[in-house]
Amino acid sequence: MATVPALTQLHTVSSKPPPPQQYPLHFLKPTSSFPCPASPSRSLPSSYNLRRRRLTPVSAVASVKENNGRVVRTWRDFASLNYWVVRDYYRLVDAVNSHEPHMQRLTDDQLAAKTLEFRQRLGQGETLADIQSEAFAVVREAAKRKLGMRHFDVQIIGGAVLHDGSIAEMKTGEGKTLVSTLAAYLNALTGEGVHVVTVNDYLAQRDAEWMGRVHRFLGLSVGLIQKGMKSAERRRNYQCDITYTNNSELGFDYLRDNLAGNSEHLVMRWPKPFHFAIVDEVDSVLIDEGRNPLLISGEASEDAARYPVAAKVADLLIQGVHYKVELKDNSVELTEEGIELAELALETNDLWDEKDPWARFVMNALKAKEFYRRDVQYIVRNGKALIINELTGRVEEKRRWSEGIHQAVEAKEGLKIQEKEFLKMFHVPVVEVPTNLPNIRKDLPIQAFATARGKWQFAREEVEYMFRHGRPVLVGTTSVKNSEHLSDLLKEWKIPHNVLNARPKYAAREAEIVAQAGRKYAVTISTNMAGRGTDIILGGNPKMLAKEIVEDSLLSFLTQEVPELEADREMLPEKVLSKIKVGPSSLALLAKTALMAKYVRKSEGKYWTLKEARSIISESVEISQSTDIKELQRLVNEQAEMYPLGPTIAIAYLEVLKDCEVHCFNEGAEVKRLGGLHVIGTSLHESRRIDNQLRGRAGRQGDPGSTRFMVSLQDEMFQKFNFDTEWAVRLISKITNDEDIPIEGDAIVKQLLALQINAEKYFFGIRKSLVEFDEVLEVQRKHVYDLRQLMLMGDSESCSQHIYQYMQAVVDEIVIANVNPAKHPSTWSLNKLLEELVSISGKLLDGITEEALLDSLTHLDDMNSVDINNFNLPNLPKPPNTFRGIHMKSASLKSWLVICSDDMAKNGRYRPAISLLRKYLGDLLIASYLDAIQESGYDDAYVKEIERAVLVKTLDCFWRDHLVNMNRLSSAVNVRSFGHRNPLEEYKIDGCRFFISMLSATRRLTVESLTRYWSSPLETQEIYIS
DSSP states (O other): OOBOOEEEOOOOOOSSOOOTTOSGGGOOSOTTOOSSOOOTTOOOOHHHHHHHHTSOOOOTTHHHHHHHHHHHHHHHHHTSHHHHHHHHHHHHHHHHHHHHHHHHHSOHHHHHTHHHHHHHHHHTTOOHHHHHHHHHHHHHHHHHHHTSOOOOHHHHHHHHHHHTTOEEEOOTTSOHHHHHHHHHHHHHTTSSOEEEEESSHHHHHHHHHHTHHHHHHTTOOEEEOOTTOOHHHHHHHHTSSEEEEEHHHHHHHHHHHTTOSSGGGOOSOSSOOOSEEEETTHHIIIIIGGGSOBOOBOOOHHHHTHHHHHHHHHHHOOBTTTEEEETTTTEEEEOHHHHHHHHHHHTOSOTTOSSSOOHHHHHHHHHHHHTOOBTTTEEEETTEEEEEOTTTOOEETTOOOTTTHHHHHHHHTTOOOOOBOOBOOOOOOEEEOOOSSOOOOEEOOOEEESSHHHHHHHHHHHHHHHHHHTOOEEEEESSHHHHHHHHHHHHHTTOOOEEESSSHHHHTTHHHHHHHTTSTTOEEEEEOOTTOSSOOOTTOOHHHHHHHHHHHHHHHHHBSOOOOOOTTGGGSGGGTSOOOOOOHHHHHHHHHHHHHHHHHHHHSOOOBOHHHHHHHHHHHHHHHHHSOHHHHHHHHHHTGGGOOHHHHHHHHHHHHHHHHHHHHHHHHHHHHHHTOEEEEESSOOSSHHHHHHHHTTSSGGGOOEEEEEEEETTSHHHHHTTOOOHHHHHHHHHHOSOTTSOBOSHHHHHHHHHHHHHHHHHHHHHHHHHHHHHHHHHHHHHHHHHHHHHHHHSOHHHHHHHHHHHHHHHHHHHHHHHOOTTSOGGGSOHHHHHHHHHHHHGGGGTTOOHHHHHHHHHTGGGOOOOOGGGOOOTTSOOOTTOOOSHHHHHHHHHHHHHHHHOOSSOOSTTHHHHHHHHHHHHHHHHHHHHHHHHHHTOOHHHHHHHHHHHHHHHHHHHHHHHHHHHHHHHHHGGGGGGGTOOHHHHHHHHHHHHHHHHHHHHHHHHHHHHHHHHHSTTTOSSOOOO
């Protein structure tokens, strides 16, 4: 069983005593005092000042209540299980720290040689636990030398939690990426492979290059899986000690391997593809995406044409007249009028007619019309409808909605109908890892508005207020549409800002936008920032800024292509951000590099594309991070006559980086003095955990910061769940006649959070149900996948044994279905038994008559003994050539022992006769099959290739149908709850029955296909499986 630890950014109370003002529920302070200094030279709009003065006044009890809450939480943490779990991990931290002086004295070669030493010790019987502390100390020292980063003690704890197979719950900015190197290195020492799984290709590539320096320095191989890679390249990367990939690529490689036609198409490490995996942002994978499982299957071609027709019918139907909607569970219900109109439009008498089914297509078209909105749930790009992850704002290019929803969306947009895919979820325990420094972020009270208009106007004014004081602002929105609406509001007020959402023009600059989000005067509007993968550093990210400066200085000399600028580039905040002062030495090196680039391009006739030019700079920056400055200078001097462009760019980058580090440090100090990053949440999410992830963007690593959440009673969450908000409307009307004024305070916060908790409970129920239902299918899936890999990876003998077992099992099923052990053979359905055998064996078992079989069965009592290896019933054909060789005789004996010991046949006087009949007919079918193969004249390699292909194709055919049936069953069993029956138990019972039937049908078709093929191989050059 593979161990799957994970990293996540859940934000709950840590095991350390929380700092003041950590939890927003206890804030009763006047909200007019923002955590930034007053500035007499800058004034706010009069409407803004008026509104702030009319908010809830400070309570005299507030301070006492806040302090009491802090004390209570401290003792609660002290008494929690997590506190003692973390405390126990400090014993490992002490052991790691004790090794550090020794590791510091080792040379680079001696440190790297520790990997071989560890592997030798593991080979001699030591365990990973025996070498864990020393291995962690090695990684810490290697990271310090190659990355300039030393693992904090709490990061050591995080690595240990991962190694133990648990989820390491860490706050934003606590260094999850560096933590992963500890567990990845330790588990890679076994040589069985480690996967480090991120959420997109960018992060996988970044981490493979960045953290890969540590692993490569220590002698481990590092692989990277990216979109568009060929099978051979994927296979090579999966064979590395540590492989970086994203969850989609890993999941679909696993699924594709389980659809491979032969072993040459496999790319993962079979027979054990998963040994140890570290999953980043695991909460998103397990919880958020877990309630939307997707399926692998293909729509029939005739069905694809129905979706556009259904989309046109959906346009004719009117909500409230022809159908009703339930926002809570995204369901629709046709009224009588709707059914009549749909049947009239489709020229059918019954939407639910099994021969001409239109109901599900119309229902999906209505769901696509009502619940799936462009630029909210999906965007259209290059003729495809691409899902937007509502929690991270990322485009999920490889994911598709199940049950025909995605096809309905494509039809609504007039796009080409595609296929479906699948993804699943699993569980592991959680350990909260303490923060390295106390959290001093200030979470301001939630503000409630009666209307969405008031909320957006107030959000715009709060952004303006912070912008005037120079504080960086991050605004989190729940959709592309909302982010662009707020952007339009800020443009009207001439407030420069960046937008980060799923649109390609923004997504391409994601890293650059995040790098600037912590700078003075920076304003960033983003769809949910949970898991963007790049920290927002106050003052800016010096490495990203240095790379930008190098690109701006050199791109025009490397390529003739001009970078495309966004249409709204003038609104971006470059003109208000402070200019980075590049020193004389940096300017000289940039000028030298530019001249060299210009000379190389002209003299050698090299004309790079814009993409190639940026790649050259990126590779040079990578070289600068992994190579010493003296080594770079040596390369430049040695290759002076060859114009060493790469090392020269690397040296220039390092010099510019020094200037950027100084600038970012000074600007970061100024931003901290102003109050740090201010985060604005423009609505409550369906989960408090997602809201806390957005809050966690402020106050990283002990930095100051503040957060503010704003909600309106017109937000989607309240509408979707039909929450009663009349009480809030009445409360607002009592306080003020202005619907745009915010209301805040304990009472309203508690009520709003109660509604949010109800939404959490609802989705928890959905996830719980999905997990329980999927556990049933998981058992079946594991059986089928294991069987399939055995067919692909096993030798030719194992494939043959599978076929012999199938043949005996088919014979057993036919015999048992047509006999009765309590009655004389003359009452058995022998004629039907023979007809079924002939139907699956073709010409191989032709020649046995009902009379001869009955006569033989009645004379069984005359037999004194039975020779199992050469057994045949009296007066019936003897199996041709019987079983030759020790392997065949052994298989025959095992088959007989199984027949004697199983409980397929009931007890009765004639049970021994039935067992002998099963043995005889099974031997006859197998021997006749072998005889037919021998007579065909084909060599063994061709025979085994045919056998393997039939086994795999037949299994795939019935497994696909079984998945469709199980999916339909999961919907159907819910109706049975009205009859006071447990849907899960009904699903288990019927699912088991379906699976047994599927395996039986698989065996029958496999045997029938093979026997008919070898009976007349020239007539059947290809085997078609319907």
